[in-house]
Every structure is written in C-alpha cells, then in structure tokens.
Amino acid sequence: MPDKLVAEVAEKLALFAGINADDRNSMLQEGRLRYVTRGEYLFHNGDPVSRFYIVCSGSMRLTRETPDGKELTTDITCRGKTIGKFDILKSFRHHSTGACAIDDAVVLEFPSIWLKNIVRNPIIALNILSSTSQYVHMLEIESEQKSTMGVAQRIGCFLQRLCVMYDLDPRGFELPYSKALIASRLGMEPETFSRGLATLGQRGIKVNNARITISDIEALGDFVCDHCSLAGECVTHRKLADGLS
Amino acid sequence: MPDKLVAEVAEKLALFAGINADDRNSMLQEGRLRYVTRGEYLFHNGDPVSRFYIVCSGSMRLTRETPDGKELTTDITCRGKTIGKFDILKSFRHHSTGACAIDDAVVLEFPSIWLKNIVRNPIIALNILSSTSQYVHMLEIESEQKSTMGVAQRIGCFLQRLCVMYDLDPRGFELPYSKALIASRLGMEPETFSRGLATLGQRGIKVNNARITISDIEALGDFVCDHCSLAGECVTHRKLADGLS
DNA sequence: CGACACTTTGAAGACGATCAACGCCGGTGG
DNA sequence: CCACCGGCGTTGATCGTCTTCAAAGTGTCG
Numbered sequence: 001m002p003d004k005l006v007a008e009v010a011e012k013l014a015l016f017a018g019i020n021a022d023d024r025n026s027m028l029q030e031g032r033l034r035y036v037t038r039g040e041y042l043f044h045n046g047d048p049v050s051r052f053y054i055v056c057s058g059s060m061r062l063t064r065e066t067p068d069g070k071e072l073t074t075d076i077t078c079r080g081k082t083i084g085k086f087d088i089l090k091s092f093r094h095h096s097t098g099a100c101a102i103d104d105a106v107v108l109e110f111p112s113i114w115l116k117n118i119v120r121n122p123i124i125a126l127n128i129l130s131s132t133s134q135y136v137h138m139l140e141i142e143s144e145q146k147s148t149m150g151v152a153q154r155i156g157c158f159l160q161r162l163c164v165m166y167d168l169d170p171r172g173f174e175l176p177y178s179k180a181l182i183a184s185r186l187g188m189e190p191e192t193f194s195r196g197l198a199t200l201g202q203r204g205i206k207v208n209n210a211r212i213t214i215s216d217i218e219a220l221g222d223f224v225c226d227h228c229s230l231a232g233e234c235v236t237h238r239k240l241a242d243g244l245s
Numbered sequence: 246m247p248d249k250l251v252a253e254v255a256e257k258l259a260l261f262a263g264i265n266a267d268d269r270n271s272m273l274q275e276g277r278l279r280y281v282t283r284g285e286y287l288f289h290n291g292d293p294v295s296r297f298y299i300v301c302s303g304s305m306r307l308t309r310e311t312p313d314g315k316e317l318t319t320d321i322t323c324r325g326k327t328i329g330k331f332d333i334l335k336s337f338r339h340h341s342t343g344a345c346a347i348d349d350a351v352v353l354e355f356p357s358i359w360l361k362n363i364v365r366n367p368i369i370a371l372n373i374l375s376s377t378s379q380y381v382h383m384l385e386i387e388s389e390q391k392s393t394m395g396v397a398q399r400i401g402c403f404l405q406r407l408c409v410m411y412d413l414d415p416r417g418f419e420l421p422y423s424k425a426l427i428a429s430r431l432g433m434e435p436e437t438f439s440r441g442l443a444t445l446g447q448r449g450i451k452v453n454n455a456r457i458t459i460s461d462i463e464a465l466g467d468f469v470c471d472h473c474s475l476a477g478e479c480v481t482h483r484k485l486a487d488g489l490s
Numbered sequence: 491c492g493a494c495a496c497t498t499t500g501a502a503g504a505c506g507a508t509c510a511a512c513g514c515c516g517g518t519g520g
Numbered sequence: 521c522c523a524c525c526g527g528c529g530t531t532g533a534t535c536g537t538c539t540t541c542a543a544a545g546t547g548t549c550g
Contacts (some may be wrong), residue, residue: 044373046373064385064389066389066393070393072389072392072393074385074389082542083528085378086381086382087378088374089371089374089377089378090375090378090379090382091375096382096385097385119370119371119374120367120371122364122365122367122370125364125370125371125374126334126364126365126366127372128374129334129364129373129374129377130334130335130336132334132374132377132378133330133331133332133334133335133377134335136331136377136380136381136384136523137331137335137341139384139385139388140319140341140342140382140384140465141310142388143384143388143391143432144309144311144317144319144385144432146388146392146432147317147391147432147433147470148311148315148432150319150538151538154510178495178497179494179496179497180496180497187388187389187391187392188392188538189394189499189538189540190496190498191497191498191499191537191538191539191540192537192538192539193500194497194499195498195499195538198307198498209443209546211498394504395504395506396505396506423528423529424528424529425527425528425529433506433507434506434507434508435528435529435530436506436507436508436529436530436531437505437506437507439529439530439531440506440530440531443530443531454529
C-alpha cells in the first residue's frame with residue numbers, strides 16, 4: 001500500500017519530470033515513509049535543517065512565528081510538492097519556517113544531503129529551477145497584490161487559483177481547508193476573510209458556507225491573478241474558462 | 246575599459262562562484278555590452294523573453310504595470326546581479342516584469358539560450374539555486390512584513406538591509422536612490438514613506454534629508470529583518486553590529 | 491446534552507491612501 | 521541675471537479599509 005502510494009506520487013512529481021522510472025526508483029530507495037497526524041510538526045521554525053520531504057498525501061502548513069508569538073502561514077503544500085528545498089539549498093543551518101500537518105499526512109523523508117546529491121543531475125536541477133521560478137513569480141504577484149488590491153479581490157484571485165491548482169469544478173466546489181487557515185495563508189484576519197467572502201456575490205463568485213460557485217467568467221474581469229499581467233497568457237483564467245464551458 | 250569592467254564584475258559574480266577563470270571567460274565570450282541611459286527600458290512587462298542580462302554598473306528597476314496603469318517596482322538590481330533568469334527558466338514566452346534604468350547603466354547581454362546552456366553545468370545550477378533560495382526567503386519575509394508590520398518598521402528593516410547589502414557605514418550614509426523609488430520598492434506611497442522616515446528618530450535611526458544614521462544597535466530590537474526569525478543567525482544584524490563597533 | 495472549535499457579526503479604533511498645497515532645488519530660456 | 525518651470529519632498533486634512541475586541545451563532549464529537 002505505501003509502495004503503491006509512493007510510486008503513484010513519484011510518477012507525477014515535478015521534481016522527477018524527464019527522469020526514467022529506474023533512476024527515479026533508485027533515488028527513492030533512500031526515502032523513508034513518515035506518518036504525521038493532524039497538528040503534528042515535522043519541524044519547527046528555527047530547528048536545524050536535516051531533512052528533505054516529499055508530501056505523498058495530506059497537506060502541510062509552512063509556518064513562521066513572529067517575535068510577538070503569532071504563527072503565520074507562509075504556504076500550504078499538498079501531495080506532490082516538496083518541503084525544505086530552499087532551506088537546504090540556501091545552506092543555512094536552521095529552518096526559516098516550520099512545517100505542521102493540516103490533516104493526517106504521509107511524507108517521504110530524505111537526509112538533506114540526498115537533495116544536494118541529486119541536484120547534480122542537470123535534469124533535476126532544471127526541474128527545481130523551473131518550479132522555483134514559478135514560485136518566485138507567484139510570490140512577487142501576491143506581494144504586489146497585498147499593496148494594490150483590497151481583501152475581496154485577493155480572496156477572489158486565491159479562489160480561482162485554488163480551483164485550477166486542485167482541479168476543482170468552478171461551478172461548485174468545497175473549500176479544501178478551514179477558512180481560518182486560508183485567511184492566515186492570505187495574511188489577513190479570519191473576520192476580514194469572512195467579510196470579504198460575503199461581498200464576492202456581487203462579482204460573480206457565490207459563497208454558501210464552504211461551497212464556492214464561480215459561475216460568471218465575465219464578471220471576473222477585475223480579478224487579476226498570477227499570470228494576468230502577461231498579455232493574454234493567463235493560464236489560470238484559460239483553464240477556468242475551459243472548466244465552465 | 247569595458248573589458249576591464251566586465252572582468253571585474255565577473256570575478257565577483259555569484260553566478261560564477263567556483264568556476265575557474267578560463268571557463269568563465271569562454272562563457273562570457275558570447276556576451277555583448279549594452280549601454281542604457283537613465284529611464285531607458287531594457288524590455289517592458291509583457292515583451293517576448295529573448296535575453297539574459299548581467300548588470301555591470303548602474304542600477305535597474307524591475308517594474309510591473311497594474312491593470313489600471315500604475316507602475317510598481319518589484320525589485321532593484323545593482324552591479325553583479327542578473328536580470329531575466331526567472332522568466333527564462335520558467336519557460337514563459339513573455340516577461341513578467343519590465344526592466345528600466347535608474348541611472349546610466351552598463352549591462353552584459355546574452356541570448357536566453359545561453360543561460361539554458363550554462364545551467365547544465367552543475368556548479369552554475371547550484372549557484373543559481375542557492376541565490377534563488379535566498380531571494381525566495383527574502384520575498385517571503387517581506388510579504389509577511391507587509392501583513393504584520395507598520396510602515397515605520399518596514400522602512401527600518403529596509404534601511405538595515407540596504408546598509409549591509411551595499412556595504413555602507415551605518416553611522417552615516419546617503420540613500421542610494423530617490424525616496425520615491427524606495428517607497429515604490431516598499432509598496433507604499435511617497436507621502437507614507439516620508440512620514441514613516443520622520444518617526445524613525447525615536448527608534449535609533451536618525452534621518453536628515455537623504456542622510457541616514459543608525460547609531461544605536463540596541464534600539465533596533467523591534468526591527469526584525471530577513472534572517473531574524475532564525476534563532477541567533479541574523480546576518481544583517483551581526484554585520485550591522487560589526488559596522489558600529 | 492454540553493464542551494469546544496470554528497465562523498459570523500457588530501462597533502470601535504488605527505493606519506495608510508488620497509487629495510491638495512507648499513517649499514525646495516536645478517535647469518531652461520529670455 | 522532673473523523668471524519660470526518641473527521634479528521631488530514634505531505637510532495637513534480627510535476618507536476608506538483592515539484590525540481589534542467583544543459577543544453571539546453554528547457545527548461536531550464525546
């Protein structure tokens with residue numbers, strides 16, 4: 001059962017794109033399965049860096065603690081994503097974030113040296129560079145949105161991305177995480193998130209508790225998302241439109 | 246003269262760390278020097294991606310246009326930094342930012358295929374991965390600060406980083422860019438920046454027009470910067486303290 | 491049923507954006 | 521040499537938005 005899960009995940013892993021199954025499997029040999037229960041930490045912000053992780057099932061929350069004790073969510077990683085590569089490749093000794101299980105999760109665990117080794121394979125290096133470049137782009141866009149957009153717009157953008165990323169049906173889907181978690185991920189208070197959601201009805205996104213309906217692709221005009229600044233090349237909107245037709 | 250400049254820059258380039266001079270020079274062969282004057286664009290947001298650039302002197306502003314026509318500053322790159330790697334490695338066809346000269350600048354220009362080629366060299370790939378990982382960390386921290394800190398604190402953090410990054414004397418230095426540009430870089434209005442600067446006196450940072458004096462390292466306690474979340478490993482603060490002693 | 495986590499709602503307050511006006515320079519042209 | 525202009529920076533007043541604090545509503549699970 002675990003082996004099958006690992007094989008399934010590995011096959012679709014962006015990290016291993018273009019690597020043949022044999023090489024992939026021999027690399028995966030060194031991995032150790034690890035089960036984390038809801039709320040358990042893989043490591044905390046500030047712990048020594050020693051492992052690299054691939055998420056096989058469930059979702060993890062990457063967290064950072066502010067000096068005054070609040071815990072922020074810097075990212076949410078789900079099946080097929082990795083945890084720890086930046087901390088390892090940066091060669092810092094301590095984790096810049098913590099990793100906490102949102103629900104019961106299964107991760108594949110490697111010593112950090114493993115990543116440093118396989119990265120010498122040019123295909124792997126390019127895979128990481130490519131996915132990292134996209135991540136950088138997303139970070140830049142989200143950071144920009146924090147300065148230029150209101151809460152409602154940011155929520156709308158996030159819902160669209162969510163919909164495409166998780167392959168949900170825009171005409172009706174359930175939020176995959178608690179609202180409090182999403183609010184934290186978006187850098188806003190739960191109250192603000194709640195109020196923001198309530199106003200989305202006027203803009204083509206209907207909300208009913210945790211059920212979201214994105215019906216009117218036209219009304220989304222002012223929800224500029226991660227790729228929209230690239231003339232006519234907005235992957236998110238294109239896929240959304242596909243989903244609606 | 247230009248050759249000397251290029252050699253000087255190349256020697257210290259993070260991209261080429263660990264590459265011997267011969268290999269470095271043969272890679273640099275393909276580069277073409279390009280002079281840009283203050284205000285001139287290397288490319289605009291949305292242009293096709295075709296080149297990779299290394300900044301040899303002067304500074305460039307990376308910009309993005311919002312749907313309603315405002316121009317934001319996503320980053321400022323100075324001597325020894327590169328422009329365009331994310332757009333190239335992401336394999337998007339269009340630039341996600343524009344690049345505009347802040348002052349008269351000299352850049353070394355390569356076709357984008359050049360980057361894709363040298364990245365097959367594991368040392369180069371690791372260099373890029375390492376610097377990118379650090380950039381990701383900085384983006385995450387700055388994004389987090391936008392949600393959790395007030396204007397004055399963000400400005401204080403930025404000034405400290407500036408001081409370390411440009412190797413300025415904390416006991417007295419001039420802002421290297423116009424205040425309007427810095428405000429844009431920080432995602433705030435010039436008025437807000439001006440008012441924020443004015444309040445820094447109470448916190449150990451004195452301001453006199455464009456002259457900054459960071460005198461009291463103790464008073465900086467609440468200026469948590471890019472590495473501070475890592476227990477006792479704050480590079481910025483350590484270097485600052487060195488500069489003051 | 492009751493405890494608890496999560497969500498929503500209301501009212502107050504803080505903060506940054508915006509608009510308007512002014513001071514300060516460096517450059518241009520008469 | 522002086523008058524004018526435009527870019528930049530500051531300051532003041534106002535407004536909208538998000539956070540904060542408080543309280544009540546909703547759901548789930550023992």
